[in-house]
Amino acid sequence: MIYVKKNIIHLNTDKTSYIMEIFKGKYLLHLYYGEKTQINHGYEYEDFNSFSPNPDKDDITYSLDTLPQEVSFGQIGDFRSPSVEIEFKDGSKVTNFLYDSYKIYEGKPSNEHLPTSHIGPNESVETIEIKLVDSLKALELYLYYTVFESKDTIAVSKKIVNLGSEEIYLDNLASLSMDFHEFAYDYIHFPGSWVRERDFERCSVTRGTHVVDSKRGSSSHNQNPAMIILDKKADEFSGHVYGFNLIYSGSFKNQIETSSYNQMRFSMGINPYNFRKKVASNSNFHSPEAIVMFSSGGINGLSSISHSFVNDNIIPSNFRNAHRPILINNWEATYFDFNEEKILEIAKASKEFETELFVLDDGWFGIRNSDKSGLGDWFVNKEKLPSGIENIGKKINDLGINFGIWVEPEMVSPDSDLYRKHPDWCFHVDGRNRTEARNQLLLNLSLPEVCDYLYDSLEKIFSTEGISYVKWDYNRNMTEIYSKNIPADMQGEVGFNYYKGLYGLLDRLVTRFPNILFESCSGGGGRFDLGMLKYMPQTWTSDNTDALARLNIQYSTSIFYPVVAMGSHISDVPNHQTGRSVPLKFRADVAMSGNLGLELDSTKIDEKSKVEIKEYLDFYKENREIIQNGAFYRIRSPYDGNITSWMFKGRGEKEGEVLVFIFRGYKKANMPKHRIKIPYLDDESLYLDKDKKCMYSGSELRNYGITIDHSSGDFQSEIIKLKEQ
Ligand code: GLA
Numbered sequence: 001m002i003y004v005k006k007n008i009i010h011l012n013t014d015k016t017s018y019i020m021e022i023f024k025g026k027y028l029l030h031l032y033y034g035e036k037t038q039i040n041h042g043y044e045y046e047d048f049n050s051f052s053p054n055p056d057k058d059d060i061t062y063s064l065d066t067l068p069q070e071v072s073f074g075q076i077g078d079f080r081s082p083s084v085e086i087e088f089k090d091g092s093k094v095t096n097f098l099y100d101s102y103k104i105y106e107g108k109p110s111n112e113h114l115p116t117s118h119i120g121p122n123e124s125v126e127t128i129e130i131k132l133v134d135s136l137k138a139l140e141l142y143l144y145y146t147v148f149e150s151k152d153t154i155a156v157s158k159k160i161v162n163l164g165s166e167e168i169y170l171d172n173l174a175s176l177s178m179d180f181h182e183f184a185y186d187y188i189h190f191p192g193s194w195v196r197e198r199d200f201e202r203c204s205v206t207r208g209t210h211v212v213d214s215k216r217g218s219s220s221h222n223q224n225p226a227m228i229i230l231d232k233k234a235d236e237f238s239g240h241v242y243g244f245n246l247i248y249s250g251s252f253k254n255q256i257e258t259s260s261y262n263q264m265r266f267s268m269g270i271n272p273y274n275f276r277k278k279v280a281s282n283s284n285f286h287s288p289e290a291i292v293m294f295s296s297g298g299i300n301g302l303s304s305i306s307h308s309f310v311n312d313n314i315i316p317s318n319f320r321n322a323h324r325p326i327l328i329n330n331w332e333a334t335y336f337d338f339n340e341e342k343i344l345e346i347a348k349a350s351k352e353f354e355t356e357l358f359v360l361d362d363g364w365f366g367i368r369n370s371d372k373s374g375l376g377d378w379f380v381n382k383e384k385l386p387s388g389i390e391n392i393g394k395k396i397n398d399l400g401i402n403f404g405i406w407v408e409p410e411m412v413s414p415d416s417d418l419y420r421k422h423p424d425w426c427f428h429v430d431g432r433n434r435t436e437a438r439n440q441l442l443l444n445l446s447l448p449e450v451c452d453y454l455y456d457s458l459e460k461i462f463s464t465e466g467i468s469y470v471k472w473d474y475n476r477n478m479t480e481i482y483s484k485n486i487p488a489d490m491q492g493e494v495g496f497n498y499y500k501g502l503y504g505l506l507d508r509l510v511t512r513f514p515n516i517l518f519e520s521c522s523g524g525g526g527r528f529d530l531g532m533l534k535y536m537p538q539t540w541t542s543d544n545t546d547a548l549a550r551l552n553i554q555y556s557t558s559i560f561y562p563v564v565a566m567g568s569h570i571s572d573v574p575n576h577q578t579g580r581s582v583p584l585k586f587r588a589d590v591a592m593s594g595n596l597g598l599e600l601d602s603t604k605i606d607e608k609s610k611v612e613i614k615e616y617l618d619f620y621k622e623n624r625e626i627i628q629n630g631a632f633y634r635i636r637s638p639y640d641g642n643i644t645s646w647m648f649k650g651r652g653e654k655e656g657e658v659l660v661f662i663f664r665g666y667k668k669a670n671m672p673k674h675r676i677k678i679p680y681l682d683d684e685s686l687y688l689d690k691d692k693k694c695m696y697s698g699s700e701l702r703n704y705g706i707t708i709d710h711s712s713g714d715f716q717s718e719i720i721k722l723k724e725q
Contacts, residue, residue, distance in 0.1 A: 001126065001147070001149065002104050002126050002127075002128045002145075002147055004022075004102065004104075005040075006040070006042075007021055007022040007023075007025075007042065008020070008021050008022075008031070008039055008040070008042065009021070009022070009102070009128065009130075010038065010039070011128065011145055011147050011154060012036060012147070012149070013036075013147060013148065013149045013150070013151065013152040013153065013154070014036075014149055014150055014152060015035065015036055015152050015294075015295075015296070016033070016034065016035065016036055016152050016294045017032065017033070017034070017035070017036050017037045017038070017039075018032070018033045018145070018147075018154055018292070019031040019032040019033070019037070019039050020070050021042045021043055022099050023042065023043065023067065024056075024059075024062075025099060026098045026099050027064070027067065027069065027098070027099060028069065028070040028071060028099055028130060028132070028143070029042075029043050029067055029068055029069055029070060029179075030068045030069060030070045030178050030179045030180075031043060031068070033178065033242070033292075033294060034240060034294055034296075035240075035294075035296050043067065043068065045061070045062050045066065045067060046061075046066075048063065048065075048066050048261065051065075052065035052066050052077065052079075053065065053076075053077035054077070055076055055077055063077055063078075064076060064077045064078040065077055065078050065079055065080075065259075066259075066261050066263075067179075068179035068180070068181060068263060069177070069179050070143065070177065070178070070179075071083050071084060071097070071132070071141070071143060071158070071177055072084070072177060072265075073085075073095050073096070073097060074093060074094075075093055075094045075095075076094065076095075076096060080257055080259055080265050081209070081255060081257055081265065081267065082172070083158075083172070083173070083174035083177035083267050083269075084097070084141065084158070084160070084170075084172065084173055084174070085170070085171040085172035085173075085272070086139075086160075086168050086169065086170055086171065087168070087169040087171060088137065088166070088168055088169075089166050089167065089168075095134050095137070095139070096134055096135075096136065097132040097133065097134045097139070097141050098132060098133060098134075098135075099130070099131075099132055100131040100132055100133040100140075101130075101131050102128055102129065102130045102131065103128070103129045103131075104126060104127070104128050104129075105126070105127055105129070106124060106125070106126055106127075107119070107125065107127065108125055108127050108144075108146040108155065109127060109129065109142075109144050109146075109157070109159075109286075111157065111286045111288075111289065112286075113286070113500045113503070113504075114247070114248070114286070114288050114289070114499075114500070114503060114531075115247050115503055115530075115531055115534035115535070116155070116157075116247060116289045116534075117146075117148075117155050117247065117289060117291065117309070117313040117314055118313055118314075118317070119313070120148075120151075120312035120313050120317075121312070121317070121320075123148070123150070123151075123312070125146050125147060125148055125149070126146070126147050126149075127144055127145065127146040127147070128144075128145050128147075129142055129143070129144055130142070130143040130145075137164045137168070138162070138163040138164040138165075139160060139161070139162055139163070139164060139168065140160070140161040140163065141158065141159070141160055141161075142158065142159040142160075142161070143156075143158055144156065144157050144158070144159070148309070148313065151305065151308060151309050151312070151313070152293060152294065152295070152305050153291060153292065153293050153305060153309050153313075154291075154292045154293075155289050155290070155291055155292075156175060156176045156289065156290045156291075156292055157175055157286060157287050157288065157289045157290065158173055158174070158175060158286075158287045159284055159285065159286040159287070160173060160279060160284060160285050161283075161284040162279045162280065162281055162282065162283060162284065163281075163282065164281055165281055166281060167278050167279065167280045167281060168278075168279050169276055169277070169278055169279075169489070169492075170276070170277040170278075170279055170285055171272055171275070171276050171492075172269070172272040172275070173269060173270070173277075173285065173287045174267040174268060174269035174287070175246060175248075175268055175269040175270075175287040175288050175289060175290035176244065176266075176267060176268045176269065176290035176292065177265065177266070177267040177268075178265070178266050178267075178292075179263055179264070179265050179266075180229075180263065180264040180265075180266065181263060182262050182263065182264065183205045183207075183256075183258045183262055183263065183264035184205075184232060185205045185229050185230060185231065185232065185264065186202055186203060186204055186205065186229075186230050186231075186232055186234075187202070187203055187205055187210065187227065187228060187229050187230070187256060188200065188201065188202045188203075188227065188228040188230065188299075188559075189201055189203070189212045189223065189224075189227050189228075189254075190223065190224040190226065190227075190556055190559075191212075191222065191223055192221050192222060192223075193221050193222055194221045194523050194524065194526065194543065195524065195542060195543050195544035195549075195577050196221075196542075196544065196549075196553075197221045197224075197524060197525040197526070197528070197541070197542050197544075197553055197557070198224055198525065198528070198553055198556040198557050199552065199556065200552070200555065200556040200559075200637070200639045204232075205229075205256055205258065205264060206258075207258050208257075208258060209255060209256070209257045209258075210255065210256040210257075211253065211254070211255050212227055212253075212254040212255075213251070213252060213253040213254065213255075213271050213273070214251050214252055214271065215251050215271060215273045215274065216251060216477035216478065217250060217251055217442075217477050217478025217481065217495055217498070218249060218250060218251075218474065218477055218478070218522060218526060218527050219248070219249050219250070219252060219526075219527055219528070219529040219531070220477065220526055220527075221522075221523065221524070221525060221526040224528065224529065224560075225245055225246040225248065225252045225254065225268070225529055225530075226243070226244070226245045226246075226306075226529075226559070226560040226561075227243075227244050227245075227254050227268070228241060228242065228243050228244075228299065228302065228559070229241075229242040229244075229256070229266060230242065230299070234298055234299070235298055235299065236298050236299045236300050236633075236634055236635075236637070237297070237298045237300060237679060238296075238297065238298045239296070239298050240294070240295075240296050241294070241295050241296075241297075241298060241299055241301065241302045242292075242293070242294050242302075243291075243292075243293040243294070243295070243302045243305070243306055243560065244266070244268050244290060244291065244292055244293075245290070245291045245306070245529075245530055245560055246268055246269070246288055246289075246290050246291070246529070246530065246531075247288055247289045247290075247291065247314070247529075247530040247531050247534065248270065248288035248499070248529070248530075248531045249499060249502075249527050249529050249531035249532050250270065250271075250495055250496065250498070250499045250531075251270065251271035251273060251274065251275070251495060252268070252269065252270060252271050253267075253268075253269065253270070253271040253272065253273070254266070254267070254268045255267050255268075268290050269287055269288065269290070270287065270288060270496065274481060274492065274495055275492055275493070275495065275496065276491075276492025276493065277492065277493045277496065278489055278490050278492075278493065288531075291306075291309065291530065293305045293306060293309070299559060299634075300633045300634060300680075302559070303558065303559055303560070303632070303633075303634070304631060304633075306559075306560045306561070306562075307561075307562040307632065310530070310533060310560075310561060310562050310565065311562055311564070314530050314533050314534055315533055315534070315536075315537035315565070316510060316514075316534075316535065316537055318514055318515075319517065319537040321629050323624055323625070323628060324517070324537075324538060324564060324595050324628060325356035325357040325402060325469070325517070326355050326356045326357070326596050326597060326598070326617055326620060326621070327355065327356065327357040327358070327359050327404070327469070327597040327598070328346065328347070328350040328355045328357070328358055328359065328597065328598040328599070328600075328602060329359040329361055329471075329569065329597060329598070329599045330343060330346055330358075330359070330360060330361050331361035331362065331406075331599060332545065332571050332572060332576055332599045332600060333346055333572075333599070333600055333601035333602070334346075334363075334601070335362075335363075336362065336363040336368065336369050336370055336371075337369075338363065338384065339384050339385070340384065340385045340386060340387060340392055343358075343360060343385075343392060344392070344395055344396070345603050346358070346601060346602050346603055347395075347396045347399055347401055348399060349602035349603045349605070350401070350598065350602040351399050351400070351401065352602075352610055352614065353598075353602075353610065353613045353614040353617050354614065354617060354618075355401060355598060355617070356401065356402060357401060357402040357403070357404055357468070357469055358396050358401050358402070358403055358404070359404045359405070359406065359469060359471060359597075360389075360392070360403070360404070360405045360406065361406040361471070362406050362408070362473070363381075363384070364380060364381060364384065364385055364389065364405065364406075365377060365378055365379060365380060365381055365407075366378070366379065366381060366413075366416060366417070367381065367415075367416075368381060371438050371439055371440070372413065372415060372439045373413045373415035373416060373439075374413055374415070374416055375408055375411045375412055375413040375416060375418075375440050376411070376412035376413060376416040376417070376418030376419060376443070377416050377417050377418055378407070378409070378457040378458065378460075378461060379457075389405065389461065389464050389467075390464050390465060390466070393464060393465065393466035393467060394465070394466055396466070397466045402466075402468045402469065403466045403467060403468065403469070404467060404468060404469025404470060404471065404517075405461070405467060405469075405470060405471070406470075406471045406473060407458065407461070407470060407471070407472055407473070408472075408473040408474065408475060409443075409454045409457075409458060409472070409505075410442060410443055410445060410454075410474050410502065411440045411441065411442060411443060411474070411475065411476070412425065412426050412440065412441050412442075412443050413439060413440050413441075414434075414436070414439070414440075414441060415439075418453075419441070424484065425443055425444060425447065425449075425450050425453075426441035426442060426443055426444060427441065427442050427443075427444050427478065427479065427480045427481055427482060427483075427494075428441070428480050428482065429480050429482045430484070432480065434480060435479040435480060437475075437476035437477065437479075438475050438476055440475065440476055442476060442478055442479075444483055444494075444498070445497075445498045445499075445501035445502050445505070446483050446494050446497035446498050446500070446501050447483065447485060447501070448501070450501070451501045451502075451504060451505045454505055455505055455508055455509065458509060459509070459512060462509065462512075462513050462516060467516065468515065468516060468517065469516060469517045469518075469519065470516055470517075470518050470519070471518075471519045471521055471540065472518055472519070472520050472521065472536060473521045473522065473523075474520075474521070474522040474523075474526065474527055475522065475523050477526075478495060478498070481494050481495050481498075482494060483497070499531070503531070503534075503535075506535040506536075507535070509535075510535050510536075517537070517538070518535060518536035518537070519536055519538045519539065519540060519567060520532040520533070520535075520536040520538075520539045520540070521539065521540035521567075523543055524540055524541065524542035524543035524544065525539060525540065525541045525542045525553070525557070527539070528541065528557065528561065533561075533565060537564075537565065538564070538565050538566070538567055538595055539561075539565055539566065539567060540567040541553060541554060541557055541566045541567055541568060541594065543577065544577045544578070545569055545571035545575060545576070545577065545599055546571075546575040546577055546578040546580050546582070547575075547582045547586050547587040547589075547590040547591070547715070548578075548580060548582060548586075548665055548715065549577070549578060550568065550590050550591075551590060551638040551644045551663055551665075552638045552639065554566060554568060554590070554593060554594055555634060555637060555638050555639070555644065555646075556639075558632060558634065558646070559634075562632070563593060563594045563595070563627065563628070563632050564594075564595055564627075564628040564629070565595070566594035566595055567594065567595050567597060568590065568591045568592075568593065568594030568595060568596065568597070569591055569596075569597040569598055569599035570584070570587045570588050570591045570596075570597075570598050570599070570600065570613070570616070571587070571598075571599045571600050572599075572600040572601070573587075582714075582715045583715055584609055584612055584613070585612070585616075585717060586663065586715040586716070586717045588612075588613070588616040589661055589663065589717040589718075589719060590663065590717070592616065592619070592620050592627065592661075592719075593627070593646065593661055595628065596617075596620050598613070619719075623648075623657075623659060623721075625650065625652075625653070625654050626648050626649070626650040626654050626657055626658075626659055627648050627659065629651060629652075630648040630649050630650045630651055630654065631648065631649040631651065631680075632646065632647070632648055633646065633647050633649070633679065633680050634646045635647055635660070635676065635677075635678065635679065636676065638663075638665075642664055642665045642666060642668075643662070643663070643664050643665075643674055643676070643708070644662075644663040644665075645660065645661060645662045645663070645676050646660075646661050647659060647660045647661065647678065647680065648661075649680065655724075656723060656724035657721070657722070657723055657724075658678075658681065658687065658721070658722040658723070658724070659719055659720070659721055659722075660676075660678055660719070660720040660722065661717070661718075661719050662676055662708055662717065662718050662719075662720070663715075663716075663717045664708065664710060664715070664716045664717070665714070665715060666714050666715075667710055667712070667713050667714050667716070668710075671710040673707050673708065673709050673710065674707070674708045674710075675704075675705040675706065675707055675708070676705050676706055676708060677701070677702060677703065677704070677705035678701040678702060678705065678706065679702055681698040681701055681702060681722075681724075682698045682724065683697070683698045683699040683702065684697075684698060684699075685697070685698045685724045685725065686698075686724070686725040687701060687722040687723065687724055687725070688722065688723050688725055689720055689721065689722055690721065690723065691720075691721065692720075695725070696722070701722075706720070
């Protein structure tokens with residue numbers, strides 16, 4: 001619910017309030033965000049000193065330098081980083097946006113070029129649109145806040161409208177900016193690299209500036225737009241936790257900046273690095289949408305909010321709560337070295353464990369026997385697959401298994417027919433080296449003709465009968481970001497326009513193929529973000545399939561993203577990325593903690609393992625509803641030691657069914673027993689562990705816990721199934 005009383009704007013969700021003040025009729029202040037509250041008093045300000053300038057000659061009692069603001073501008077006395085930066089044709093950079101008016105309405109604003117959150121089933125939302133005006137230059141700035149009441153979530157974006165007679169250059173437009181009154185907080189971010197995505201790092205906010213960003217042209221393996229600010233005492237289970245995420249897949253920047261007066265400014269948006277948007281007269285620019293969440297129930301509380309928001313308000317509605325198939329992918333089984341016979345053998349052998357979907361990975365198209373050629377040539381390689389995709393798909397379908405394929409449409413290999421025909425279609429600057437990564441170049445998706453070529457080629461392939469799944473990959477980052485078709489003063493928007501092109505292409509494809517399940521991938525989890533999830537309801541979490549390493553990756557990924565969105569596969573040993581050999585059960589239990597698949601040569605599995613795998617898949621199918629659509633909570637972090645644990649609680653028909661996963665990494669000699677306390681159960685209820693023939697009370701599980709004995713060697717895991725009586 002949104003209401004404005006005596007210049008104080010309240011945005012209320014079920015459990016939270018976001019409160020702003022229209023200060024002196026001119027400025028928009030951030031008063032409060034947190035547990036549901038009503039505030040009747042405006043900000044009590046004080047003038048600090050003459051080094052904090054006063055914007056109003058007639059009232060020198062306040063300074064923008066010290067006020068907690070909701071949006072900020074440079075060169076008018078606030079010396080912290082501004083959230084809006086504009087350069088005018090004369091080179092000046094001074095803006096003076098003052099509060100003008102507000103409007104409250106049902107529904108949410110649309111953004112024609114970018115993915116945004118949608119209104120979920122049986123949900124209604126309210127938006128407040130706050131208008132600020134720079135009258136000298138006839139510029140309007142709109143701040144949008146859409147309140148998802150039952151979700152404890154607010155979607156925030158900004159739009160600049162240029163009604164002036166001259167173009168302006170927008171150098172920065174943060175989607176979100178929020179000034180906290182103090183900085184006594186910690187923050188959590190997710191740095192990493194390829195095969196080591198999303199490490200969990202908790203840092204103290206100290207004086208100065210903390211930047212979490214990507215300059216890679218994608219949200220990247222190296223960082224993630226999702227970020228937490230939390231009370232020092234908050235942990236997984238309790239405490240105040242703020243969560244922020246951005247619906248955008250390109251370079252982003254999150255910044256925490258403390259001021260000399262102990263305030264803290266948090267901002268999030270497109271990275272101003274390499275960004276400059278020319279906004280012509282009578283046109284506008286709308287920022288990506290930022291998602292803001294608050295929980296007083298610790299990090300797990302925040303995760304519950306984020307998971308249900310992603311499932312209900314981000315991913316395509318037709319995949320919401322839909323069971324995802326157990327797939328087998330041939331990548332680690334064959335790499336590029338396969339033919340039709342081999343593919344059919346793998347599919348046939350996987351029938352023994354009753355997999356549900358076969359995914360033909362890289363190498364089926366063009367001349368693609370290694371990563372040195374073929375990207376861009378989206379026609380089947382008849383040497384490898386003489387009867388074509390259609391027939392191979394049909395043969396796999398005849399086995400009772402669905403069929404899917406891999407594509408990497410945004411790329412081109414210099415050794416490809418496409419590149420020979422259109423050498424200008426990739427990002428490059430004439431006369432300069434074209435930087436290759438994995439021997440490939442990036443197509444310039446800001447060009448409509450490139451997107452049209454891709455749509456036509458992919459439309460043909462995806463129309464092939466029997467294709468029910470597509471893995472969409474992206475295996476490098478952006479360099480030489482330049483587009484010859486536009487003038488010099490528009491080059492700063494090429495990286496952004498790339499995403500406009502990509503999102504437009506994806507929109508056309510998912511609309512044309514609403515029943516295809518798309519999985520996004522970028523060398524694993526290099527684009528695990530809300531922008532891609534908007535079109536593709538699941539993401540390949542990491543190219544690292546080592547179960548021990550996956551514990552960490554999946555643990556931190558689950559903080560913002562639902563486990564059903566996380567592809568996790570049982571692969572062969574020794575593991576191809578780490579060389580480590582982990583028992584099959586441990587590999588299966590880690591993979592079953594997400595969206596289960598297999599990534600191994602099913603023709604080379606011994607009889608005993610085959611039986612075991614069938615049992616795991618049967619168990620997963622029996623419990624898929626709980627794992628994919630249940631509530632998920634982390635219990636013990638792999639970042640804190642050798643034991644990891646998490647749990648799933650069934651909903652609806654599965655209400656009362658609980659799965660607790662416990663993993664122990666390396667075994668120590670003379671290792672003491674551990675106890676695991678299981679939270680989030682009903683204290684008064686009784687829970688039966690049928691396998692162990694044990695009945696526990698909820699309070700016993702929460703306070704006293706259960707024992708893990710360390711009878712096996714390295715890498716021990718178990719799944720405890722409890723049923724409320
Ligand atoms: C990326 C993906 C892998 C596989 C290869 C194929 O690295 O993450 O899963 O599809 O590309 O080239």
